[in-house]
Amino acid sequence: MCGVNHSGFTNPGYLFNVGAGSVAPDGALFTRLLAHHDDIGLDDGQIRGLLDISREYHERQQVIHLRMAVLAEQVEHKRGRLGPDEIAERKAALDERADLFRTAEQLFFETGGRGLELLTDEQVEQVATVYHEEKTDGLHALADALDNAVGPQFSFHALPAL
Numbered sequence: 001m002c003g004v005n006h007s008g009f010t011n012p013g014y015l016f017n018v019g020a021g022s023v024a025p026d027g028a029l030f031t032r033l034l035a036h037h038d039d040i041g042l043d044d045g046q047i048r049g050l051l052d053i054s055r056e057y058h059e060r061q062q063v064i065h066l067r068m069a070v071l072a073e074q075v076e077h078k079r080g081r082l083g084p085d086e087i088a089e090r091k092a093a094l095d096e097r098a099d100l101f102r103t104a105e106q107l108f109f110e111t112g113g114r115g116l117e118l119l120t121d122e123q124v125e126q127v128a129t130v131y132h133e134e135k136t137d138g139l140h141a142l143a144d145a146l147d148n149a150v151g152p153q154f155s156f157h158a159l160p161a162l
Helices: 006-010 031-035 044-075 084-089 091-117 121-150
Strands: none
Touching (some): 044 091
16 A cells, blocks of 8 residues: 555646645555555455455545535535635534545555455565656656656756665
8 A cells, every 4th residue: 555646646747736635545445456466466365355345445535525526515605705704604514614624545555454364474564665666667768757857957867776
């Protein structure tokens, strides 16, 4: 399970315009892990367990997202001035949205932990190896583009292992 929002780093401007989005992904969890089930050595019970946990995550996440949508509608400014009184009227809903945001992220990490409990220590290490290899391959494919993005004064290159 990787907590990096890789899609956020592919926008023009790279790190300069990474938003404050949640680290909790929408939808299913463990998709990359399940895609590499042979490489990792998952058995049928582990696969089914991960799928069940992922489904539970999605169901709980939907409840959070629906409530956040209701609150967003309540705080949306539709017309007129938005002064201190109007802002104060939205405080409770904004506070609840902030709590729900935190709840969604906590759910992500707790669910990720539950899923990894189904794996052996060796499988967890293999997951890290597979993910690292994917990331490295992707960065190598992007190396020229990354160098071009930062201009002539800088370049990205691999550092020697410590």
